[in-house]
Amino acid sequence: xxxxxxxxxxxxxxxxxxxxxxxxxxxxxxxxxxxxxxxxxxxxxxx
Numbered sequence: 001x002x003x004x005x006x007x008x009x010x011x012x013x014x015x016x017x018x019x020x021x022x023x024x025x026x027x028x029x030x031x032x033x034x035x036x037x038x039x040x041x042x043x044x045x046x047x
Contacts, residue, residue: 001030001038004027004030
């Protein structure tokens with residue numbers, strides 16, 4: 001999470017390349033393995 005937060009804050013172009021790259025499966029795996037509480041907090045902050 002720290003890595004993704006740093007990329008989106010300081011290097012947004014890198015985040016866009018990760019999402020459009022063949023490595024998007026890593027983001028999916030990260031989201032699948034997070035506890036529900038973490039995802040609820042993250043989504044509440046985004047919305």
